[in-house]
Amino acid sequence: MPVAVVFDQVAKSYAGGRDAVRALDGVSFNIEQGEFFGLLGPNGAGKTTLISVLAGLTRASSGRVTVMGHDVVRDYAAARKSIGVVPQELVFDPFFSVRECLELQSGYFGIRHNGAWIDELLAGLGLADKGRVNMRQLSGGMKRRVLVAQALVHKPPVIVLDEPTAGVDVELRQTLWGFIANLNKQGHTVLLTTHYLEEAEALCGRIAMLKQGRVVALDRTANLLAGTASTMLRFKTDGALPPAVAAQARVTGRRVQIAAHDAAEVETLLGELRHAGVKVEDLEIGRADLEDVFLEIMQRETVA
């Protein structure tokens, strides 16, 4: 399959004398055309820096990045025409209405008379009645939709979404994912970063995980899920977990999750809990999800 995006040994350091920060440390992978690709990692892993290099907002210290065969530095105009970026920050121009913003953004790409596609974007993103409304008067969710529309005005073959659903409600998420999934079906390549791992699991065919500026996992989502502890023990409790169990547990309020490879391991864990007098409620044994895989990989990978 032809390649949409190439990251080749991409490194980025921010100067600061002895405190120099190495945000990206030799990142290499390709994204093929038509893929729905997930880029995951904890805060500060380098996801936004990598996307910024791809979009031309940041210049790599070394390495090479191409979009649809165009180098993002040497052939920046062609590269930027091939990519649409939805930024993470909720930014807007307070001087203009929604439609004016979209018409201006089209014009920057040399596209005049883009009304039909702008109408389609507004309708698809639930903004049909907001065209004449000034950006200042929109709610946060509506502004987020406009950001998506602005990234798509020039019909880019590669769409980059940097945490597009951070702090947005369920309705917008559904509208957004329906719209983006449809574009992906039409052949657009999608690169997504998100902290909502259930979204990544549901949408992305392939995933790269970054930690401290390095790729620590790169595989098909199904393979990542298959390659980890396949069983998860989940329950609720008010009691204090015994230290041996607590060391391997993930605790969210009253909810506890522990990885187990087989039935014998589940039995052993339950035995330890019973022995410690921990009262267990709502016990479930289920398949590991992407969050489990993510945490296991992040804990396993120690980057020098």
Add this chain to the structure above:
Amino acid sequence: MRLAGARTLFDKEVLRFWKVSVQTVAAPVLTAVLYLLIFGHVLEDHVQVFPGVGYTSFLIPGLVMMSVLQNAYANSSSSLIQSKVTGNLVFLLVTPLSHWAWFAAYVGASVVRGLAVGAGVLAVTVWFAPPHLEEPGWIIVFALLGAGMLGTLGLIAGLWAEKFDQTAAFQNFIIMPMTFLSGVFYSVHSLPPFWQAVSHLNPFFYMIDGFRRGFFGASDVSPWLSLAVVGGSFLAVSALALRLLARGYKLRT
């Protein structure tokens, strides 16, 4: 394609100030008229710079040019710093617009605002003293070059600044003193020799003197010398601005 992109950015920059024209055009016209009322009233009977030209008439071209220069500077500098601080500059940074397109659009829109305010000041001041238009070609040449130069300085200040107060400091500590000390309110021939010499080092002096030449057919120095100094200064600051834009100075980290 690139021309269409640059044209769009130019249109957007013009629309940006036009949508708030009470603040960006009407307010500076009022300020200039207040200067004219007060200085003209106080000094009309005491000062005569050129033979047969009243002080109010002498003052008008200086005030017009000062308004052109200050508003051309304000347009590009405030637009860029606002976009940087609010973060919406990202919408431009992701586009294929070249550094030439950025330069042409920001400076072009600054020239339009400078000329709009200058024309407004001139139109209002007609009531105070009938305008002399001895050599109108110089008026157009120096208005365009002066607005272009200050629009470019505003662009450089907007690129360099990270906060609003830095563009304001650039305006208050560099642009304003150079404008006031350039002969807006007086002929430099009325200064002691030392300050006359200092004034001749100020490129703003040549902008105002050349511009005033177009009104009265008289000036402190030859308009061709003024054209050479102002044109050369404009080329120099333009080369700097284009270099900064091409490097992505403080735009692309």
